[in-house]
């Protein structure tokens with residue numbers, strides 16, 4: 001999709017609003033024609049040349065009326081413009097966010113969160129700007145044609161002599177906007193680097209302090225800030241320079257009119273009113289050229305924005321950005337409060353999907369393109385088929401699962417295994433052997449690689465949407481916690497039912513910790529859960545998983561921050577609660593390995609050996625190393 005098509009699709013999204021906006025602004029830009037003509041009559045009436053019989057006060061009244069009329073029109077124009085712009089921006093942000101949330105959890109955005117925020121904010125604003133200015137260009141062109149026609153009828157030679165040099169000066173200045181565009185792109189880039197760095201710093205305060213890297217981090221931040229300052233300065237200087245050329249060209253034009261009009265007036269071919277009309281229209285003609293230039297600049301910047309926004313789509317078509325979608329601006333039927341509540345809940349279910357890396361989504365309800373008419377389309381209904389018993393896990397088969405990271409080429413290759421209902425399977429192996437990649441590929445948290453996955457013998461086409469509660473729940477190696485209460489971190493928008501939360505806390509061995517917290521479950525745990533210990537954070541993530549009943553539980557190295565006794569309790573309680581739970585657990589700890597029905601030993605992205613711990617102790621050197629290594633650690 002090229003920039004023009006992008007602009008066109010944005011306009012077409014709300015074509016009626018665009019048309020009304022264009023109409024409003026065309027009238028606004030044409031409006032000065034009238035005061036120009038009244039001004040001419042006013043000055044002509046002073047010298048006795050006026051053909052209208054309104055008198056001076058009549059003409060002043062007309063001028064005031066024209067000014068008031070224009071003010072009203074401008075207010076209407078701003079209202080139509082804001083409505084149109086808002087919808088365009090919302091559509092872009094909505095579609096972008098929806099696309100990001102649908103991406104495999106582990107690779108949802110290809111840039112840092114700060115940079116992604118900068119794309120969401122600045123590049124969408126830039127796109128809005130270009131679409132909005134296209135309206136002005138149309139209105140101003142209409143004004144230029146009508147005023148040009150009037151002026152040429154008064155004095156064609158004068159019109160050409162005055163306006164041609166101005167057109168040339170401004171066009172030359174416009175060419176310089178290529179440079180401005182370059183500076184603007186550089187300043188945008190520098191700004192997104194600064195935003196990205198801020199989010200990285202805030203996200204890693206602890207790591208920075210532990211490494212004593214405060215000074216180095218600040219220096220790095222300062223260098224980004226310096227780059228941004230330089231880029232912004234160039235951008236600003238160039239913008240101001242061009243603006244001054246544009247505004248001074250009016251003075252230049254007035255001077256030219258004065259020079260030429262003097263001679264013509266002496267000869268009686270040119271009235272004072274004609275002079276006033278030329279000067280009056282001059283400002284608007286200059287504005288026309290300036291604004292056309294601005295639009296061209298915005299259009300070029302829109303290309304840069306389109307490129308940057310497409311980057312976030314990670315290979316998907318840019319058409320995703322302008323896909324027709326409802327913005328849910330109107331609440332039907334219910335009162336305003338009820339509507340707000342409803343939106344809030346829907347918001348939470350989206351958040352939940354976004355962290356489906358951690359817990360998976362609830363049933364996903366999407367409004368179809370005809371959403372405006374209220375038809376709803378369900379894309380995922382895991383609850384129903386599990387409740388009907390059709391999706392109760394009997395057996396999960398993984399065949400030839402492979403995934404390679406684009407940049408390093410590392411990952412996993414040709415993995416085969418099966419999980420039986422109620423089994424406890426442990427994936428173990430050396431550091432970097434591919435354990436996390438294996439579970440992420442299985443759960444669709446990484447883009448689809450090779451191989452097949454079958455749930456009760458039925459192939460799973462889209463693991464990302466399939467492996468969600470109540471089919472499967474997952475705890476990542478590094479739990480993602482939010483600056484909210486412990487309760488909200490566990491429930492993530494799910495309604496609190498009977499004893500489920502209490503049971504999940506007990507199963508995750510978290511009940512004692514909750515009792516110690518100042519506000520219990522209502523304690524706010526700080527950004528990324530910094531107010532919790534590593535073990536508490538991991539058990540919170542486990543409780544989050546256990547509060548959603550699932551057929552398959554996947555734990556990625558849950559036990560790394562737990563002591564042996566707590567881990568033991570956790571497994572015991574989990575099986576007390578759900579005897580038939582099927583578990584896939586990444587671990588190198590004996591507590592998990594001794595409990596395992598089946599162990600998969602990974603090495604260099606492949607399965608090196610598998611079997612029970614007794615078998616593997618005899619057969620696998622890697623396994624022995626892990627086993628005795630763990631023993632040494634616990635001594």
Ligand SMILES: Nc1ncnc2c1ncn2[C@@H]1O[C@H](COP(=O)(O)OP(=O)(O)OP(=O)(O)O)[C@@H](O)[C@H]1O
Pocket residue numbers: 405406407408409410411429430431432433434435436437438477
């Ligand atoms: N996002 C990524 N991009 C590129 N390469 C990656 C990425 N994540 C992991 N890798 C590489 O893939 C290989 C497997 O990594 P993975 O995280 O699956 O190992 P692991 O066995 O879970 O390690 P650990 O025990 O440290 O958690 C490693 O060589 C790692 O360097």
